[in-house]
Amino acid sequence: MKTPIMRPPLEAVLFGFERIGMVIRIAWLPILIVLLLYGGSFALLAGGVDFTASDPEDALETAFENGGFLAGYIALWTIMPLVAMLILSCVYVAVIRASTFAYFEPPTLPFYFALGPRELRFFVTQFLYGIIIAFAAVIMAALVAGAVGLTAVASDVVDGQAKALIIAPGALLAIWIFLIWLWIVLRLLPVLPIAAVENRISFGDAWAMTRGNFWRLLISGALFISILQGVIFILFILFFIPAAIVIGLLAVAGFGVVGPAAFILFAFLALLLAPAIIALASFSLAAEAAFPARIYAYLSDCGEDCRIY
Numbered sequence: 001m002k003t004p005i006m007r008p009p010l011e012a013v014l015f016g017f018e019r020i021g022m023v024i025r026i027a028w029l030p031i032l033i034v035l036l037l038y039g040g041s042f043a044l045l046a047g048g049v050d051f052t053a054s055d056p057e058d059a060l061e062t063a064f065e066n067g068g069f070l071a072g073y074i075a076l077w078t079i080m081p082l083v084a085m086l087i088l089s090c091v092y093v094a095v096i097r098a099s100t101f102a103y104f105e106p107p108t109l110p111f112y113f114a115l116g117p118r119e120l121r122f123f124v125t126q127f128l129y130g131i132i133i134a135f136a137a138v139i140m141a142a143l144v145a146g147a148v149g150l151t152a153v154a155s156d157v158v159d160g161q162a163k164a165l166i167i168a169p170g171a172l173l174a175i176w177i178f179l180i181w182l183w184i185v186l187r188l189l190p191v192l193p194i195a196a197v198e199n200r201i202s203f204g205d206a207w208a209m210t211r212g213n214f215w216r217l218l219i220s221g222a223l224f225i226s227i228l229q230g231v232i233f234i235l236f237i238l239f240f241i242p243a244a245i246v247i248g249l250l251a252v253a254g255f256g257v258v259g260p261a262a263f264i265l266f267a268f269l270a271l272l273l274a275p276a277i278i279a280l281a282s283f284s285l286a287a288e289a290a291f292p293a294r295i296y297a298y299l300s301d302c303g304e305d306c307r308i309y
Helices: 007-018 020-047 056-064 067-100 117-156 162-187 191-198 203-209 214-300
Strands: none
Touching: 007 020, 007 067, 007 214, 020 067, 020 214, 067 117, 067 191, 067 214, 117 162, 117 191, 162 214, 191 203, 191 214, 203 214
């Protein structure tokens, strides 16, 4: 199967707009749980620091001797990212399924939290996919560094136009190494919707599904990133900048009348923009989850079941 180039990015962005209410409904509780857990970890971290110490180095040494500080540090930087990924798996699974099948709809309760075998498989798949990408990135970075180093050494021993004959192949080699990394990332991309939709972990099927589609996936992915970032930038300009300018001018004007109390308008600005921030984050989450789902829909040839528009 050949995936379309334009349809997946456009359908993913349109899904983000169309189903933003559903995403907010199913995402607010898992996100709140994650924020509370992060807050608890940060409280442990901050509770072990003596902020009254005159010497920052002594305060840092004392903090590392404190069990609460160490527990908070470990939780914040090692455990919490995995816990957050696990908790948010229920959101990504629901969004991927909804953006793959027109008939799928999460429960219509005002909150949503599901952490069953499907979500656990998705979490494991997401973790393994991240490990593969990171491992490949380290190898590719080492190869690029080696190519750049050899090119620099070789170019130092020649002069004039001969340098171009050495630098050009080195730059070309670095670009090809980066493309190999992208090839691995994109060839395995359907593994996420396979886990969410089919409830199984299969990197082999994802690899086979994308055979012969690398350049299509590369162009489609670049278009998706461009469209998504452009839409987010436009929405930010339309909603956030004017509100910030108006509230800021009102606060400055009010300062001459009621004094520093006028700057309470900035707190009002934060409250006013909070729903907009939540909506923008929900749109971005929905679109980012929908893009691999739409790629999967076309490559799996699921027909009318996957026609969401």
